[in-house]
Every structure is written in C-alpha cells, then in structure tokens.
Amino acid sequence: MTDKFLAYLENRGWMAEADEKRELCLPEPMKSRYTGYPESWVRFITIVKSMVRKDERAWFLCAEDYDIQGDKAWQWNEWELLSLEAAGDDAGWKEEIRQFWDRHLPFFLSLDGGYAYYAFSMEDGSVVYGAEPEFEECETVADSFEDFMEKVMSGGIHI
Numbered sequence: 001m002t003d004k005f006l007a008y009l010e011n012r013g014w015m016a017e018a019d020e021k022r023e024l025c026l027p028e029p030m031k032s033r034y035t036g037y038p039e040s041w042v043r044f045i046t047i048v049k050s051m052v053r054k055d056e057r058a059w060f061l062c063a064e065d066y067d068i069q070g071d072k073a074w075q076w077n078e079w080e081l082l083s084l085e086a087a088g089d090d091a092g093w094k095e096e097i098r099q100f101w102d103r104h105l106p107f108f109l110s111l112d113g114g115y116a117y118y119a120f121s122m123e124d125g126s127v128v129y130g131a132e133p134e135f136e137e138c139e140t141v142a143d144s145f146e147d148f149m150e151k152v153m154s155g156g157i158h159i
Helices: 002-011 028-033 039-047 078-087 091-102 145-154
Strands: 015-018 048-052 058-060 104-110 116-121 127-131 138-142
Touching: 002 015, 002 039, 002 048, 002 145, 039 048, 039 145, 078 091, 078 104, 091 104, 116 138, 127 145, 138 145
Parallel strands: none
Antiparallel strands: 015 048, 048 058, 058 104, 104 116, 116 127, 127 138
C-alpha cells in the first residue's frame, strides 16, 4: 500500500526523498510522549525521508521533522505552539491544549487557505483533520492511515 501511495503522490508532482537508512529514528521526546504508532505510518516514515507538495504548501512530517533540534521553518508541533501562545496566561486552557495534543500526533501540515493538519488519534489510530483558528476542534476523516491513503488516492481526501 505504501509504495502505491508514494507512486500516486509522485505522479501528481509531490517531491519525495527516500530514506536510505530505512530505520525509524524518532527523537526521545516523541517516544516518551506517544506510543502505539500506526504500523503503516511507521513503514511510510521508514521509507520516506521527506514528502513535500511541489508548491511547498503541504508536507508529510517524517522522522527528521520530529527532531526539535535544528533549524526548521516549521516545527512538527507548530499548531500546538500557536494554540498555547493564544491561551496566554490561562493555565486551564493551556492544559486542555496539551492534553489534546498528547492524544493527537500530527503527521501532515498544510498552509492551504490557512493552517491545517492531519493527525493520528493515539486512542484508536483514526485520522483526524483540524484547522485554524481552533486547531483542537477536529473531525475524524479516516479509520486508519491505510484508510487515509486509500481516500487520498480515490479523491475522498484532497491534500
């Protein structure tokens, strides 16, 4: 499924870079915050070092993107950071935001028509979609990463 999905995206102008090492190397903060990664996603980010749409306004987060070290224009948790900033000094709101993102692992970011993301619900492996201004108000769009890939290829989800 992953190879078919990658071929589909590349045929539509997405720019892919393969990960020659083909080993999953998520940074320690990710390992302690999230567990139970969807196996199909693990295969995807083990194969793919980067996957960016040709206009560079949408991209999949890959293993290196989750490393908070280094110079990046966008952090993997950029939308969480924006929400925390918006919460200001409201400790209760900030805790709600953190709890939401503890249960949702973003794997895709977009700048189309505003900031948006796709993330895994760490509770059941489903894929949710959220967008600004209320990132934490999201909707389930696929039952799994496999279902997400199928929906993208069939036109049910537009990335």
